[in-house]
Amino acid sequence: MRKQFILTTLLAMSFIALHAGGYQVRLQSNRSTGMGLTGTALQMGASSMFYNPGALAMMQTKTDFSLGASGIISRISFQKFESDITAETDNSMSTPFYVYGAGKINEKWAVGLAIYTPYGSSSTWEDSWAGRLLIQNIALQAIFFQPTVAYKITDKIGIGAGLVYATGKVELQKGLNYGADSYVNLEGSTSNIGFNAGLYFQASDELSFGLNYRSEVVMEISGGDATFNVPTAVGASIPASNKFDAALPMPANLDFGVSYQATAKLLVSAEINYVLWGTYKELEFKFEQQGELLNSVNTRDYKNTFIPRIGAEYVFNDMLTFRVGGYYDPSPTNEKYFTPETVSLDNVAFTLGLSITPTENLSIDLSYLQISGLQADKTYEPEQFGGTYKTAAYIPGIGVSYRF
Amino acid sequence: MKLRILFVLVASVSLWACQPEINEFEPTKGNADFSVYMSAGNSLTAGFSDGALFRSGQENSYTAMLAKQFESVGRQGAFKIPFINSEDGVGTQGQTLRTKFVMGFAQDCLGNTSLAPVPANPNATQQELAVLLGTSVAAEGPFHNIGVPGAKITHLLAPGYASLNPFYGRFASNPANAVINEIGIVQPTFFTLWIGNNDVLSYAIAGGAADAITPVEGDPGFGFAASLEAIIMTFKASATGGAIANIPDITDIPYFTTVPYNPIVLQDQALVDQLNAGYAQYNGAMEQFGLPYRINFSLGANPMVIQDPTIQTPPGYEMLRIRQIEADELVLLSIPQDSLKCGFWGSQKPVPGQFILTSDEKSAIESTVSAYNQVIANAAQNHDLALVDMNKVLNQGASTGIKMDGVLFTADFVTGNAFSTDGVHLTPQGNALAANTFIDAINKKYNARIPKVNVADYEAVRLP
Numbered sequence: 035m036r037k038q039f040i041l042t043t044l045l046a047m048s049f050i051a052l053h054a055g056g057y058q059v060r061l062q063s064n065r066s067t068g069m070g071l072t073g074t075a076l077q078m079g080a081s082s083m084f085y086n087p088g089a090l091a092m093m094q095t096k097t098d099f100s101l102g103a104s105g106i107i108s109r110i111s112f113q114k115f116e117s118d119i120t121a122e123t124d125n126s127m128s129t130p131f132y133v134y135g136a137g138k139i140n141e142k143w144a145v146g147l148a149i150y151t152p153y154g155s156s157s158t159w160e161d162s163w164a165g166r167l168l169i170q171n172i173a174l175q176a177i178f179f180q181p182t183v184a185y186k187i188t189d190k191i192g193i194g195a196g197l198v199y200a201t202g203k204v205e206l207q208k209g210l211n212y213g214a215d216s217y218v219n220l221e222g223s224t225s226n227i228g229f230n231a232g233l234y235f236q237a238s239d240e241l242s243f244g245l246n247y248r249s250e251v252v253m254e255i256s257g258g259d260a261t262f263n264v265p266t267a268v269g270a271s272i273p274a275s276n277k278f279d280a281a282l283p284m285p286a287n288l289d290f291g292v293s294y295q296a297t298a299k300l301l302v303s304a305e306i307n308y309v310l311w312g313t314y315k316e317l318e319f320k321f322e323q324q325g326e327l328l329n330s331v332n333t334r335d336y337k338n339t340f341i342p343r344i345g346a347e348y349v350f351n352d353m354l355t356f357r358v359g360g361y362y363d364p365s366p367t368n369e370k371y372f373t374p375e376t377v378s379l380d381n382v383a384f385t386l387g388l389s390i391t392p393t394e395n396l397s398i399d400l401s402y403l404q405i406s407g408l409q410a411d412k413t414y415e416p417e418q419f420g421g422t423y424k425t426a427a428y429i430p431g432i433g434v435s436y437r438f
Numbered sequence: 439m440k441l442r443i444l445f446v447l448v449a450s451v452s453l454w455a456c457q458p459e460i461n462e463f464e465p466t467k468g469n470a471d472f473s474v475y476m477s478a479g480n481s482l483t484a485g486f487s488d489g490a491l492f493r494s495g496q497e498n499s500y501t502a503m504l505a506k507q508f509e510s511v512g513r514q515g516a517f518k519i520p521f522i523n524s525e526d527g528v529g530t531q532g533q534t535l536r537t538k539f540v541m542g543f544a545q546d547c548l549g550n551t552s553l554a555p556v557p558a559n560p561n562a563t564q565q566e567l568a569v570l571l572g573t574s575v576a577a578e579g580p581f582h583n584i585g586v587p588g589a590k591i592t593h594l595l596a597p598g599y600a601s602l603n604p605f606y607g608r609f610a611s612n613p614a615n616a617v618i619n620e621i622g623i624v625q626p627t628f629f630t631l632w633i634g635n636n637d638v639l640s641y642a643i644a645g646g647a648a649d650a651i652t653p654v655e656g657d658p659g660f661g662f663a664a665s666l667e668a669i670i671m672t673f674k675a676s677a678t679g680g681a682i683a684n685i686p687d688i689t690d691i692p693y694f695t696t697v698p699y700n701p702i703v704l705q706d707q708a709l710v711d712q713l714n715a716g717y718a719q720y721n722g723a724m725e726q727f728g729l730p731y732r733i734n735f736s737l738g739a740n741p742m743v744i745q746d747p748t749i750q751t752p753p754g755y756e757m758l759r760i761r762q763i764e765a766d767e768l769v770l771l772s773i774p775q776d777s778l779k780c781g782f783w784g785s786q787k788p789v790p791g792q793f794i795l796t797s798d799e800k801s802a803i804e805s806t807v808s809a810y811n812q813v814i815a816n817a818a819q820n821h822d823l824a825l826v827d828m829n830k831v832l833n834q835g836a837s838t839g840i841k842m843d844g845v846l847f848t849a850d851f852v853t854g855n856a857f858s859t860d861g862v863h864l865t866p867q868g869n870a871l872a873a874n875t876f877i878d879a880i881n882k883k884y885n886a887r888i889p890k891v892n893v894a895d896y897e898a899v900r901l902p
Contacts, residue, residue, distance in 0.1 A: 113460045116881075118510060118889040122457055164892045167844030211845055211855065211867075211898055265901035267541065267553050409460060418841040424458040 057155035057174055057376055058285070058309065061104040061130045064433035067401035068387015069345025070359020072303040074232070074291030075244035079437060080134035083148035083182045086246040086289070087194025088234035090136060090144050090184035095437040097138075098146075102399065102433020103131040110157060110377050114164050114421040115411070121163040128156050132433075141186070148180040148196065152248075153284045155376055161217075165419055166209035169375040170217065176202040176253065176284060180230060195231040202226075202253040204282065206375065212264050220278055220319070222258020226251050228284075240295040244305075250286040250313055255279060260321060277322040285336075286310040301347045303359075311336040311366035333416065335368040345385065357387030357401075365410075372412035377423050379407035395438050403429040465510035468886030470679040472508040475517065476582050476626035477501035478594065478617070478669065479633045481863060482872075483585025484605070485519070489555070489860035490538030491587055491605065492527025496520075498866035498896060501583050501630060503873035507888050508628075518581045520609035526558040528571045529860075530588075535567035539859040541852065541901050547780035553852075553901070555859040571604045576611055580623040584609075590637045592652055594618050594669055595659040618672045625676040630876060631669060632683035632828070634810050637662060638803045639862070642688050643770070647792040651802060654809045663813045670821050681880050682818050683826035683872075684811040688803055689768070690836035692851035693861035694795060697769040702740040702784045710735050713785055723758055727751060731761040735785070741765070742784025745791045748798065760788040768795040771851070771861040824883035826876050832856075840871070843894045847871055855898040866896035 060066075063081035066073035073085030080098035082089035110123040136146025158171040177200070184194030203223040210216040232246035260276040291305030314336040321328040345359025363381040383405040390398045407425030414420065477483050484491060485499030496502065496519050505517035522528060526537035539555035546552065586593070587605040594617040596602075600610035606617055621629075637652035655661045658668040673680055688694050704710050717733040724731045729750070733743060741762045749759040763769070773793040777783040795803070811829055818825035834840055835856055836849035847868070848854035851861055856868035864872060870893040877888045 109457050111458045111460050113462050114890075114892060116463070116887075116890045117892065118463050118465065119892050120460065162895075164894065165844065167894050209894075211894070212901060213897060267543075267901040407458075409458075416841070417844040419844050422460050422462045424460050426456070426458045 057153055057378075058287075059130050059152055059154050061403070061429065061431060062132050062150045062152065063100065064102045064104070064399035064401040064431045065347075065357070065387065065389065066345075067104065067403055067429075067431055068357030068359065068385055068389075068399070069303055069347055070343040070361045070383075070385050071403075072291055072293075072305045072343045072345040072359065074246050074289040074305045075234070075242050075293040076291070076301075076303055077234075077242075079435065080136040080146055080148070081132070081435075082194075082232075082234075083134055083136060083146050083180060083196060084132070084150055084152070084230070086232035086234055086244045086291075087182050087184050087196050087230055088192045088232035088246070089244060090146060090182060090194045091142075091186040091192030092234060092236070093136060093138060093144055098134070098136050098435065098437045100134040100433060100435040101132060102431060103129050104401070104403070104429050104431030105129055106427055106429050108156075108427040109425060110407075111424045112165075112374065112421050115413075117421075119164050121159060121165070124158050124160065125156055126158065128154065130154060136182070143186075144184045144194075146182045148178075148182060150178050150180070151176060152178055153202075157375070157377065159374065161209070162214060164421075165374045167211060168208060168373055168414060168417055168419055170207045170209055172204075172206040172375050174202070174204050174282070176200055176251075178251075182230070190236040192234040193232070194234075195229060198228040198230055198249070198251060200226050200228060200251045200253070200284070202282075202284075204253070204255060204258075204280075210262070210264060212268065216264050218263070219261040220258060220280070221261075222255035222278070222280065224253050224255045226253060242293050244289070244291045244293075246287070246289045248287045248289075250310065251284045252281055253284060254281045257322075271324055271327055273323050276324070276328070279320040280318060282317065283313045285313050299349045302344075303346070304342075304344045307341040307343065309339045309341065309366065312338045314366070332373075333368075333371045334373075335371050336366040337368065339364050339366045347387075353391055355389040355391070357385070357389075359385040359387075363405075367412070370413060370415045372420075372423075373414045374419075374423075377407070377425055379410055379423060379425055381405050381407050381425075395436055397435045397437075399433040399435065401431040401433075403427075403431070405429070463889065464887065465889055466887045467511040468881070468884040470511075470880070470884035470886055471627040472511050472513045474515070474582075474625060474627045474676075475505055475508050475513050475629070476621065476624050476673075476677075477504070477585060477630045478621070478673075479585040479631060480589045480636050481585065481587035482635065483583065483630075483632050484587050485583075485585070485869075486529070486587045487858040487860070487863045487865065488527075488538040488540065489531075489858075489863075490527035490529030490536070491522050492525055492538050493521050493523065494525060495527065495538070495866075496522065496583075498869055499583065499585070500864070500869040500872035500876065501585065503869060503891050504630065504876055505582065507873070507877060507891060511886060511888050517583070518579060519583045520575050520579070520581050522570060524570055526562065528567045535564055535571065537562050537567070541859060541899060543902070547776040571608060573608065575609050579609060579611055580620060581609055582624060582626070584617055584620045586617055588636060588640075589617065589633070590640065590652055591633045591662055591665045591669070592637070592659050594633065595665055618669055621672050622675065626673065627677055627679075629673040629677045629680040630683070630826075631673070631680065632826070633669070634662065634666075634685045634814070637810070638685070638806050639688065642694070642795060642799070642803050643772070643862075644792055647790075651806050654806070654813060662810055666813060666817055670817060670823070674821065679823070679884060680821075681824035681826050681876055681883070682814055683828045683876070684814045685807050686829045686832035687807055688795075689800070690832040690849050691862055692849055692854065692857050693771045694768040695836075695849065696771050696851040696861060697773055698739075699763045699765055699767060699769055700739040700741045701778055702735070702742055704735060704737055704740060707737060710737055716786070720758060720760070723755065727755075733760075733762050740785075742769070742778075742789050743787075744784075744789045744794045744796075746796060747791060748796075763789075763794065764797060766800075767797055768800060769793060770795070824876075824879040826879040828872065828875060831871065831875050842871060842874070843892050845893050845898070852899045859899060865898050867893055867898045870896045
C-alpha cells in the first residue's frame with residue numbers, strides 16, 4: 035500500500051527540474067545521487083539502464099524494481115550591473131523521478147524498461163522584474179521511456195542498449211515592450227527518439243570500468259501555441275494567437291567511469307561526463323503568421339563541458355550503507371550570451387546518501403544533493419542585459435528498490 | 439515511514455535552503471556632494487512629453503529619476519517639482535492650448551482610419567486649460583526642478599520672464615525674477631543643466647520661417663557662451679559639482695525625419711502631364727532668369743513643391759519663389775497630412791516654408807549646434823563639471839540604435855521607444871536612457887557609484 039501511495043504522489047507531482055549544467059538533470063537513482071551522481075562503472079541493477087545499460091547485464095538478482103524522486107528546491111539571485119536592483123526567482127519545487135523495472139531472461143540476457151526525466155528547467159521570475167523583456171518564466175519538462183536490452187558477453191564484459199522515446203513540453207513567457215502587462219506566451223510539446231548504449235567491464239574483483247553514450251534528442255516543436263497579449267493597435271501586425279516552431283536540443287553525453295572496491299566495505303567511484311552542449315548554438319523561433327516581423331534567431335553558443343565526479347559508498351552493516359560524493363559541473367553557457375532563461379553557472383556540488391535495508395530484498399535510498407552555483411558576472415549582449423548571478427539548489431531525494 | 443522521512447527531509451531542507459546573497463553594489467558619492475540637487479533646463483528637463491506638461495510626465499523626467507537615484511548617495515529631503523495637477527496636462531500650439539497627445543485612431547480626409555497622435559481630451563476648453571497653466575504653484579516651492587518648457591538659454595537670465603512664459607510664471611517665486619534667481623533660494627550642492635536646445639529648435643520648429651538662432655557670441659542674456667557661463671556661475675555660488683549635457687543634432691529627432699521629402703505619389707500619366715504642363719511656364723521663366731530651378735513630375739514618388747523666399751527672382755515675380763525640395767531637406771512633423779493627401783499641397787500648391795527646413799537652414803542649425811556643443815564642452819572642462827554627451831547617444835540611436843536592458847532605442851517616431859508622440863520630447867523610457875547617460879558621466883567624473891535605472895521599468899509610447 036505504501037508503494038502505491040508513493041507512486042500516486044509521484045505522478046501527482048510535477049517533474050520539472052533545474053540547473054545541473056544547462057538544463058540537464060542527472061537524478062536518476064538515489065544511490066547514484068549519494069555518490070556524487072556517479073554510476074557509469076557501478077552495478078546498479080535496474081538503475082543501470084540510465085547510467086550504463088552495459089552494467090544491466092551484470093544484475094545480481096532475477097528481478098529489480100526501482101523508483102524514486104527528488105525534490106529540487108532551487109534559488110536564483112540576481113543583481114543588475116551598476117545598479118542596486120536585485121531579483122530572485124520564486125521557483126516552485128520540481129520533482130524529477132524515475133521508475134525502472136528489469137529482469138533477467140537467462141544467464142546472458144537481461145531486459146527492462148526505464149522511465150526517467152533527464153532534462154528539465156524551471157525558473158519563475160516576478161512578472162515585473164528587471165529582465166522581464168528577456169524572460170518571465172520558463173518550464174521545460176521531458177520524460178524519457180527507454181526499453182533496454184543487455185547482454186553479458188563474458189563474466190567480465192556486458193553490453194547494453196536502449197531505444198529512447200522522449201516526450202517533452204516547453205512553456206515560456208516573456209514581456210514585450212508595449213506596457214507592463216504585454217507579453218508573449220509560448221507553449222508546445224513534442225516527442226522524438228534517441229538511444230542509450232553502454233559497455234561495462236569488470237577488470238578484476240575490485241576494479242571495474244564503464245563507458246556510456248546517450249544520444250542527443252532534439253525536441254522539435256512544430257505548431258506550438260503562441261499567445262500575444264499586446265495593444266489592439268498592433269494587433270494587425272502581431273496577432274493574438276499564432277503558431278510557432280522551435281527546436282531545443284537535449285545534448286548527447288559520453289560518460290567514462292571507474293570504480294574500485296577498496297575494502298570489503300568501501301567502494302569508490304569516479305567518472306568524467308563529457309556533455310556535448312556545443313550542439314546548442316541558437317534558439318530559433320519561427321511563426322506561422324507575420325513571420326517576417328516575429329521570427330527570431332537567438333544565439334546561445336553553448337560549449338561542450340567535462341564534469342568530473344567522485345563518490346564513495348561505505349557498507350556500515352547489513353542494515354545501513356552510507357554514501358558521500360561531489361562534483362564540479364562547469365557552465366556550458368557563453369559569456370556573451372548568458373540569458374536569465376537558463377541560469378547555469380559553474381556548479382560545485384556535494385552529496386550525501388544513506389540506504390536502509392530492512393530486508394535483503396528491499397532497500398530504501400535517501401540522498402541529499404546541494405549545489406552551489408558560483409557567483410559570476412554575466413551578460414546577454416544582444417539585449418544589453420547583464421548582472422551578477424548566484425544560485426543554490428537543495429535536493430533531498432528518496433527511492434526504493436525491490437529485488438528478488 | 440518512508441513518506442514521513444521524505445517529508446521531514448524536505449521540510450528540514452526547505453528551512454535550511456537559503457537564498458544565495460549577492461552584494462556587489464555599494465553606492466558611493468565619490469567626490470561629489472549630492473545632498474541638495476537641483477536641475478535647470480527647458481522642456482526636456484521639466485518632463486514635458488507628448489506635446490504637454492502633465493503630472494506623470496514630470497514624475498518620469500530624467501531629472502526626477504536622477505533625484506531618486508541620488509538618494510542612495512546622500513541626497514536629502516523632498517525633490518520638489520512644480521507639478522501640473524492633471525494627467526491630460528497642457529501644451530501650446532501656436533497661440534492655442536491643448537491637452538497632451540495620446541495614440542489613437544484618426545480618420546483622414548480620404549476616410550482612412552489609422553493610428554496617430556490625437557488629443558487626450560479634445561473637449562478641454564481654452565479657458566480651463568488656461569486656468570490649469572495659469573494657476574501659480576509658487577507657494578509649494580522652492581522647487582528643485584526649474585526646467586521651463588520653451589526656454590532658451592538666454593531666457594533663463596531674463597528678469598520678468600514669468601510674464602512671457604506661463605510655464606515659468608506658474609512657479610516663479612517672484613514675477614520680477616529671472617529663472618536663475620530660483621537657484622539661490624534652494625542653494626544646491628549639486629546641479630544638472632541641459633539647455634540650449636530651444637536656441638536652435640525654436641527656429642527649426644518654425645521651419646526657419648520665424649524666430650532666430652541664438653548667436654554664440656554676445657553678452658549674457660544675448661549670446662550662448664556668456665549666458666551659459668552666467669548660469670554655471672550662479673549654480674557654483676553654492677554647488678561644488680554638477681553635470682552639463684550637450685545638444686543633439688536635430689536630424690536625429692523624429693520631428694524632422696518622419697515625413698519623407700517625396701510623398702507625392704503619382705500613378706496616372708495624365709496627372710503627371712497635367713502637372714508638368716502647369717509648371718511649364720515656371721520652368722520657362724526660371725530659364726529666362728538664369729536660375730537653376732525646374733519643377734518636373736514623373737510616375738512614382740515625387741519631391742514636393744515648396745515655397746522658398748530666398749530664391750532671387752526679379753521684382754514682381756515673388757510668386758515664383760518656389761521649387762522642388764531636395765532629398766536632404768527636411769519636412770516637419772507639423773505639416774498637415776490632410777493638406778498633403780487631399781489639398782494638393784506639394785503638387786499644385788507649394789508647401790509653406792514653415793513646414794520645411796531647407797539645406798541652408800539645416801546647415802545653419804547644424805553648425806550652430808556644433809558650436810554650442812564646443813562651448814558646452816569647454817565650459818564643462820573649465821568648471822570641472824561632468825559632460826553628458828547626449829548628442830552622441832541620440833546620434834547612435836539614430837544610426838545603429840541603442841539596446842539597453844532589452845529595449846531597442848531608435849530615432850523612429852512612436853516605434854523607436856525614445857521619443858514621445860510629439861516627435862521631440864522623450865518618453866519615460868527615453869528619459870531613463872537620458873538618466874543613465876547622466877549617471878555614467880557623473881560616476882566617471884566624480885568617481886562615484888550612483889545606481890542606474892532599469893529602462894525596461896518605464897513605458898515607451900503607450901498604444902491603444
